[in-house]
Amino acid sequence: MSIPEIWCIENLRLVRVPKSSHGKFYTGNAYIVLNTVLPKIGPAQHDVHYWLGNDAKEVDSALASDKALELDAALGSCTVQYRELQGLETEKFLSYFRPCVIPVEGVYSSLEGHLNGETYKVNMLTCKGDHVVHIKEVPFSRSSLNHDDVFILDTASKIFLFSGCNSSIQERAKALDVVQYIKENRHGGKCDVATIEDGKFVGDSDVGEFWSLFGGFAPIPRDSPSSFQKKSYNPAVKLFWITMEGKLCQTGTHSLTKKMLEADKCYLLDCGTEIFVWMGRKSSVSERKISISAAEDFLRSQDRSTGTHLTFLTEGLESAIFRSYFDNWPQKVEAKLYEEGRGKVAAIFKQQGYDVKEIPEEDCNTFINCRGTLKVWRVNGDELSILPVLEQTKLFSGDCYIVQFTYAGDDRDENLFYAWLGRRSVNEDRKAAISHMNAAVDSMKGDPVLAQVVEDKEPDQFFLIFQTLIIFKGGMSKGYKQFIAEKGIGDETYHEKKTALFRVQGTSPSNMQAIQVDAVSLIKLICLIVTHLTLLFERCNLSSSTKTFLSLML
Template sequence: MSISMKNLDPAFRGAGQKDGLEIWRIENFKPIPVPTSSYGKFYMGDSYIILKTSALKKGSFRHDIHYWLGKDTSQDEAGTAAILTVELDAALGGRAVQYRELQGNETEKLLSYFRPCIMPQPGGIASGFNHVEVNEQEHVTRLYVCRGKHVVHVKEVPFARSSLNHDDIFILDTKSKIFQFNGSNSCIQERAKALEVVQYIKDTFHEGKCEVAAVEDGKLMADAEAGEFWALFGGFAPLPRKIRSEETGEDMEAAAKLLCFNQGQLEPISFESLTHDLLETNKCYLLDCGGEMYVWMGRSTSLQQRKGASEAAEKLLTDDSRTKSHVMKMIEGYETVAFKSKFNEWPPTPDLKLSSEDGRGKVAALLKNQGLDVKGLMKSAPETEEPEPYIDCTGNLQVWRVNGNAKTLLASAEQSKFYTGDCYIFQYTYTGEDKEECLIGTWFGNKSVEEERASAIKLASKMVQAAKFQATMARLYEGKEPIQFFVIFQSLQVFKGGLSSGYKNFIAESGLDDDSYSEAGLALFRIQGSGSENMQAIQVDAVASSLNSSYCYILHDGNSVFTWIGNLTTSLDHELVERQLDAIKSDLPSRSLKEGRETDKFWELLGDKLKYSNKKIEREQESDPHLFSCILSKDGNLKVKEIHHFTQDDLMAEDVFVLDCHSYIFVWVGQEVDAKVKTQAMDIGEKFLVRDFLMKNLSRETTIFTVSEGSEPQIFTRFFTWDSAKSLMHGSSYQRRLAILKGGAAKLLDVSLNLVIFQFSAEILGSIACKRYL
């Protein structure tokens, strides 16, 4: 689709050039920028466009565009917002996902931008209503219902007893006091989230000067605060046991319908199986799933086609009174996970980085011609080859080799020599940011047997339990190790074969040749790393095809030693190969050979000259993190829900969360989680990899870290704006936040610190027994 700036509204020029939010209100069918100081203030009679720009690790931007429609906005304003959203997307290169947001039925993604909630005010620009700041208004008693464990949907309801029920959280805002009424069927997480709304109301409507009271459903007049609450309703009376009306609108389980936009009309498409090949790149489609509607626009469609598709979708919603349906619009190649999951199969998304960069370049050029700043639009953050390890490298390391169902402690001189047929357990203690940290990990060689892998996990889990779950646990596979593993071992050698009983038994039973490393035999090692604190020698097949121009190698046959220097290597690589010679074969002099100047003896040892690669071996890169709340059902199924725009406060003490960074994942377990679930943390991580919620082709061998609340290492906390004091608090998430709201956080923290001191004293005694166990 060609992009023209001639008709683009001036208010959109230069938008989306930097990370953050930009908001416009529709005034007289034009987008007018909203001042930053007014972000989060919405009026019921208005329509808004919200642009969220996210700077990604790869250097590009992701854009999400939401158009929010107040319940009293006019149909003309709503239609204008929908059309302008399409134009804004075109100006950004046609890669944004567009969301239709109705007041009271907003997506969780939108709500996550305006934490803790959106509380629209009466009035609007078209009504001529003269907006008055809320703290200037005469205070009126209001009753709100709050729903949601992760983000809160807040809705004002009539101030009457009949509005209350046992399932929800209610906030009663009076002139001098705010009451939170917790329905008996509501969960702790919902209660904790509602307290954030109470804090918002206190700060926004009371300038932070009013009392706060928590009322539990079922407590009668004997409780002073409960009595005061019920007195406002004319006295206590039992609430009826009625089932809450969810007001979710359309059936979320409705059978999917696919319709094609053709000359302004929607034409249904019949299909036996919903597959990707039904979508043509020169057309627009609507996928109707009941509570969710998706508008898909092929990359070859025109701006006019896309506007027409948007108008047709709006008309369908109006004609069918689909007031509660969420509508998402997207361009081919930039589909959401939710959309792709509706199809029986979806092919791997091609690498669109080049085309998107090219598209952004065209947009930037057009903007620049108009004299606008395009610096942010073209900015691309450089990628570093080796990520920061975020771990102290001067700690204490112990390593065990797994033998059957037992483990054998290795001498310090042997603990950096691994065999690909074996499994290992390592324990690394080091000084963290504000406390001593402990990492207990398992490493599985590519040729190790399944029985010893299971044994390694079981033994390591017992070590974590012995440490009162205050150690971080890691599961690593050969070839998939994160940077933290390499900097802990600093100089690592990985040999062929194995020494464990499990590997030896497997070789004997299968009749295979044991190719275990021998100093007197022929061996070829690839040297890699980024410095003396992170270098590895990996034994590979001793054939010419194992060579790579981007690496240095060590070759020996027991009598002679060669170092081979690839043409694409650096002086650092040359230094590393010299360092690794001492670990591999220090008793013989070596001969250095540059690529292209090899001796006959060298090729003779490798069998013959063969073609080989010149490209660096690619490792999975860390991507932008995604946080998921996870529930493991009794039947073993894992249910996940993404938490958008997450913060530390989203980590609820009663729950388990997975932080997905693509190259590795973290399983975070709250203090209030059931003890049995804590022991299943690694299982939850493995099930998450199988589920692959983001459809990123996650490897089953992706590194898994398990982290317990209160013992989070910096490799985890760096993804948050972290407050260590919060992780030291004890009690439920609701108790903690209520204490903070009432000003008792310091007291609660003192109690928590006393508990920590008590636990630490107990652990000193326990560590003696633990060392005996190890």
């Protein structure tokens, strides 16, 4: 995924936010985020988001929505626009800022290079989300804790990670990423980290220190509600035409068709928990600005939940969710010229006596979107250790790994899990890898895809996900170390101070692999080349002096 461009509204003007400050959003400001994806085939794809802090001024929020629309016009009206509210951001927006977005209290200033304030503010956060991490600050109080969620207590000298007994493995893994992010960005990498398990009291000093911050230990109520529970609101789907005066005129409900949408008008589709504003290709910029204001006024007048997402779509860029509310939305029609050309080619083949059959679209194999997020865990018996980003493309042949790839689907993020089994891994690690993968999948919502792959038998898609993959000899797990010790086999695990030979292979820059091989293979290869060259020289009609010179060179 590409790195987004970010602007902040400061003193009623747009100020570019440096990359070093990406992911840091001040609650007193409004921001514009442009994310551009450059696919291998086809034009660039743009998404525009305007993020509104809880304490942002109304004039700044209005200016942000106007500038987002002007940015869309400057890009040729080919973007999808999203309104993002602090704490209720869409998963697409959060996916740009791994591992998370943590709002900062105060107002952004392009002149300052650090956080203001002399004292370190202790805060308590809770992590939630099926695909991306939703971070929410909660009151620093015992009553905020529950058994279902994962909490982070950030103090000046130590970060505590409290895992509810009912929280999932997936949530705990994501929370660890957030802890590492806070440690690097708020503490400069210099602070202690403590993990607190719900319901486990073993006299650990970290456990005692954690509960002392709350005035001592006390049981957590079993029926403590999660702070992320949402109210259900599912009224009938309604379509409104937005007039030039900003008024909404209802034009249809339930049974909707694409013919109701005219290219020179703007419409509002009320789906309850989400609202779409559809802007025709022939509508003007001023009409679109009026439509945005009308949609926001509509939300306020209806006293709609603050969690209602507002998305702006231009004709021709409708999302799968939007199209699903219309009956028989027409599929994209292939160009007439292409149809005629295909027909002529088929006719020529038929004249030659060949039976021409067209392969159905559903039989064509398509690859998933490989611009997603990759996570890799090394299996060490009953333990899982997540690999740092810089190390997750380096696998050992004697180990097993769990690979999670999250990518954007039609209307939500999708997950693909692999259990990669090294060719020289032990059976105990292989069984553990499959067990860990199944546990991770069971803890997730949706329908993630899982697969088991063995080294040297990987599908092409596996390499496309990694793009660059290095496979080292040996292993790091306890099971592998114990196996070679029992067998009396020398440890051949790769070490950077030792000479190593790699075979590089792949069909394109997007699926290259470097696989460590025995160094003796190089000597055999050289000897083989010399032998073939010697035989070639003998067969060639060369002068004796030339043969002598070439022999000396070899």
